[in-house]
Amino acid sequence: MPMLAIVYVERIYRDEPFLLTVPEGLEATIQPGCQALLSLARHKASAYVGYVWSLDAAGDGEPEGEVLDLLNGGVPVLTPVLLKLALWISDYYAALPIDCLSTAVPAPLRSVVDDVVELAGFQLESPETRIKSTGLRRSILKALATAKRLTVRQLRKRLGRKELYSAIAELERAGLVTVRKSFVETKPRTVTAWRLAAALPEEPENLLARSRRKREAFELLSSRPEQRFLAGEGGISRAVFNGLVAMGLVEKTETAAPARESLRFDEPQKKITSLGKHQQIALDALGEALRQKRFQTFLLHGVTGSGKTLVYIELLRRVLAEGKTAIVLVPEISLTPQTAARFRHYFGDDIQIMHSAMSDREKYDAWQRLRQGKARIALGARSTIFAPLENVGAIIVDEEHDAAYKQDRTPRYHARDTAVMRAKFENALCVLGSATPSFESYRNALEGKYALLELPERVDNARMPSIELVWMPGSQRVTPSISGALYDAIRLRLQRNEQVILLQNRRGFAGSILCFDCGHSPQCRHCNIPLVYHASDQSLRCHYCGHIEPFRQTCPACKSENLFYKSSGTERIEEELNELFPGERILRMDIDTTSTKDAHASMLTAFREKSARILLGTQMVAKGLDFPEVTLVGVLMADIGLNLPDFRASERIYSLLMQVAGRAGRSSMPGEVLLQLYNRDNELFQHVIRADYRHFFEAEMASRRELAYPPFTRLVKLECSSPSEAVAEKGALALREHLRPHLPEAFGAILGPAPAGINRIKNRYRYQLILKLTGIKLSATLLRQVQYDTLNAFRGENLVITVDVDPQHLL
Template sequence: MATVAAFLPKNCEVCTIMSEHLYADVILPLPLGDLFTYRIPPAFQSTIKVGVRVVVQFGARKFYSALVYKLHNNMPGGSFDLKDIDAILDQQPVIAPAQIILWEWMVGYYCCTLGEVYKAALPSALKLESQTKVSFNPNFEIPEDLPGEEEALLLMLRGHGQANIQSINKFLGKKSALPVIKLLLEKNAVLIEEKIEENYAAKLQPFLFLHPKLGTEQAIGEALASLQKAKKQAQLLEFFLSETLYHPEQKAQIAKKELLEKSGISEGVLRALLDKEYLHLQEIEVGRLDLSYEGEQRIFDLSEAQNQALAAIGEATAQAKPVLFHGVTSSGKTEVYIKLIEEQLKQGKQVLYLVPEIGLTTQLINRLKRAFGAQAGIYHSRFNDSERVEIWMNTLHEREQSFRIIVGARSAALLPFRNLGLIIVDEEHENSYKQFDPSPRYNARDVAVVLAQIHRAAVVLGSATPSFESYFNVKTGKYALVELTQRYQNISLPEIRIADVRQATKRKQMKSLLTPDLFESIEKALQNDEQVILFQNRRGFAPYLQCGTCGWIPKCTNCDVSLTYHKNMGAVTCHYCGHTQTMPANCPECHSTEIKTRGFGTEKIEEELSILYPDARIARMDMDSTRGKKAYERLIYQFESKQIDILVGTQMVTKGLDFDHVSVVGILNADQLLNYPDFRAFERSYQLIAQVSGRAGRKNKQGLVIIQTSQPEHPVLLDVVANDFTRLFNIQMNERKMFKYPPYFRLAKVVLKHKSRERLNMGANQLAIRLRKLFGFKVLGPEYPLVSRIQNWYQKEIWIKLERDQKLGHSKQQIMDEIKAVRALPNNSSLLVYADIDPM
């Protein structure tokens, strides 16, 4: 921890030397639409650069680490006092020049600010913000008549020296202790100070060196002779010499931990050698990243179909066209990607490999390390701040050991690549690539295409079930299409059957949640020592509870949703805000004990299966069972190594996982997907069902997929059975063109939030009237969404359909101007409004 003054240069007298005025426009990590200009003191003028972080004061007290966007000699207009930059935090820029170009595009396209992009892109440890510190004024004498809270706080501060606002709130048991602090400030009893906290610290490790006074063979011999009576010390020194001076690799040092573990000698013996100045201890910076790989590296040869796809991708990327790589499940797309990566690495280029979920990095990184060793690394949000900083710097700067392949989820697209040659967006149809909250609400797939253009890199979008927008871009000539229509080693596509739940229920043939066909198929798979995946896109035990007498349903106190029952927790919880309460024993309305569960989630399926198949090893993969950092990887490993027979899961089990022994896949409730009120419902249903179906029969034999539904004649299900993506696409395109939906029109969603329903309605109507004057019938709403209140914020939505051929940038600016105008109206200052472009 250090004060702002600690970052100032030692020779402060040079600050008085006058030179030509130089100014910096900086980006603050705040949702502000403007850049802010600061004066550069003469002492900093020779060292400041675009892209470095600087400490600046913003407002009366706050300090932030801002990013230098531009250097210039233009004195800003206006009558305000210009502040100086207080400190420079970096010797070299922490962002790459291409990033600024990308950020500017994101600001223009996604209706956000540079500050929001800066905050989203950089690891938290690189974004410093001052904290208010409160300390006791030693010149103040505590009077006897001081109120209790004030006296308690002063005594605490006098004992502890200093405290931040959060710890004071906790100490006093208040949501905000600011009124108490204000009273003490007025009495001059406390002092206020802003401090900057440096969140990143290099990882240091103690290493042992031979002391300089033992620099000759003679000195070493004399040292060993002096240790004749201290046998353990002599043994440790001899071991050190064998591991360093006399080692074939001529190592100069050895890690302290390694020396003690290998020699088996205690730390007390080592201390004696340090005291005698035979060895010397020094802390050396070591990285947190795993840059080692000792396994065998091998890249497999491609099949004829894969080679043809590889050549076609090469031809398309040579014409600077994005490529949509449409390959059926288990067609070997990853092996084609590996060949593409190999070509880029030979040219000294970097590769970005995007996946929709963090969990997918586990299997993928293992395959890439087998091909490219330590050149492959991962970047995602489950790393701690320090690890993310090191990967950031590793990507930005050329080092002896650097990751040349970065595998990551959507945030990896914002890394500072210095020499990017290829971007792969795997499972490009996934809506996980879309950032929903907070701003910037970007789609990493689309950002990847722009990033590739900036770097003049190749970009390949891969999927077995492409998004309709990407496939439309192929039809209009914007993207090139490369298809891989046969599975690797000519393995057959799975057999897909539709099981009618309605008929099975009517005939009383259901085995708990399973139709007879699915029950018998699972039983047969277990007898053959094969594995099963069951998909249900609901976590928890039951979606809701209901009183059997009066119909009461427990609702969230903060959100307009029913609470989900989690039997393992013995509680009902809200999946929007996290509000949790114990399972009700009685109905609060009629006091009946007839509280029943309705519907079923993954927890209930797991319990029912343990009754139906008592000898089977059953596991669950959902958000609840994979909360730990390594929990997902552990589940994947257990399933791969056949320690699990049946895996029950949510969407997590549908995405890109490759298992050798899965023969049966069951989709337990397809109706839930098909009946969702969204214009993309059929597209997403097809994608999800086709993707989870692709987990079956991947290597040894044809798999079986059973889809349970009450709508066996539904056209989407018939298209899945026929594997007819084109038919579904054509029908949906006709409907979307007729009703003016993407990809024929662009969508902008304006979301308004307020804690008062009346204020929300007033502000939403005001904005809708203004937008209709600009866009007419293309404005829909305002309407409440499916969930109209989340975390006590009521919300409404206004949807705007924009023609693709009109000036999109101008239309978006008009939308933002109207939002700003409505927020400036009386009583609207607390109204939250934002625009989401291309919402999913």
């Protein structure tokens, strides 16, 4: 009887795996987690890629196709734990198993079409003496002898596809051929930069008399003759650079683009002689659990600046000393180059930093380094939870409260919760760290499900900053958005040559626009949310779908010119600051100024070197920054975002404000925080002033309990969308009818259908149902069944249903 394999197949959207026969030649190598090339009886013509779940020789039922070959040299691409984890995600988040399995394998590994095979140098002895010769192997060598280099696709055309990869892998192991992945590089390999010309013409000033921009640019370049400037750097445009080149003052250079993993941010690392008392207690507890080699989850609740990173680093050293591996998750790696630099400093090549800006080639290489044990620590964002490491000793989730851990497309997994599951399957430690833990995690800690470790003090006797509120409507202002109090505080820091961080939780020049005469506020016609005014190109833009229209200075409804810019973005604040502090360099950090590669890191370097003393930005400036000379943090509109229709709004704003406040006073110099707000009725700010997380948690939990929100209940969001509003709504109604019999009232409620908070995105209307579950879990099978039943009734009507278990946003 032939061997049988149970395989999940890509691009086939059904719940069950396939039963496939395994050819004799592969029986010895095939194992669970292998990536297989296969053919299905139903679709003979094309080859599919799949993942071997198990080898079940006793399986009954009719085979539905056969395994043709094993990819990745026969080495499993999914470890046994990753297989289990993917199936757990599929079950918990109600997603198809194949979607979860392929999420765990990086894209460059899944593209198999362009592998290139070459003969490995000159062969003296006949190949047959070194490996068992088969007809296929001989044919491959023969084909390569004439063509020198062939893609696997070309070989397949000539030789058929059965066991081709395996035969090539065998030849590669014997050193007869080399195989490499070829990736199409879409990104440019060189970058253009400009620097001062080596030889300058006489009296360059004369040439520049007529252009202020060119003169300023030339002065800047002259002040740093060694430095190469990129387009846009120092505010100098490509056109200005080229103008200077034409005059012979500047030269243009092309350099190889630096490796993308880099995000080179480096800073001198301070020597730390010993751990603080609380750090030591936490580390001892972690070390003890590590020694016992058992699964346990810890919540490391440490105030801002309490030295959590060092606890992670010391734990990782012990993990490596035990001969184990580790995973470290951070919310967004590009936003935390300081943290990444610190880890790189301690672990060098033993740590593999995964970055979304990596090219396919780099991602592929990084994955192989981890798979082959050449790097033992993987550090990166959300998807790093699928790092192909074996023998994992610890998984660390830094800033575990961050919403970026939730994936917003299928499968909608939460990396923090997935980390806990992986640690469980690995029999490893899981450490969740934050100054403002998520309510879910803190509750688990209080109930004893997680062990609570606390770092209640800042390191090195630094004190927590003082926090004060400035109620704008009752305060004197120096500009429309800056109060006298904040102005004085900034001026004082500049006099003392200290540094300031300012947060404006919104991008763009001004926010949405309101007509004073008729009350009209222009909305995106595709998304029904307010358009945002951008000064740089006089446009109105939608921040959901990107729709742009020109701004004409008059109200589109009544033509009045009496318009009010409801709130102001970072650009506007920058202008006000320029007015107040002429000549002071201001670093503005938001999506618009950090879109080019390394812009973010170079701004942080400038701030570190104190070539600027004011850093102004969006949420980006709230995350993890550690600059000892920052003594003032100002928030321009602390109450933005509180009126969103989302039950987590308070929790989010609290954590944003505490995080940004935590950037102040991290060394011996005391820190001060000023929060400007427009609506002082909200209780939240009393909690912010007290900076007592526990107190805030308890108050907020009381209201969550009353309204039956998580963590007291579990939510599932079902969204129906369609270009037709009627179909979206009817779909949601039908879905509710299908669900109702499965949800007895005692176990939960179905809210809706209601239009989603943003009821239209990219021309699709959205209606949602919210399930509040108490004490039951709806099985993935059931959730999928009701989806199918509903969709069946709407064939041809372009209805799409998405399921989001534990949604992070209800918008």
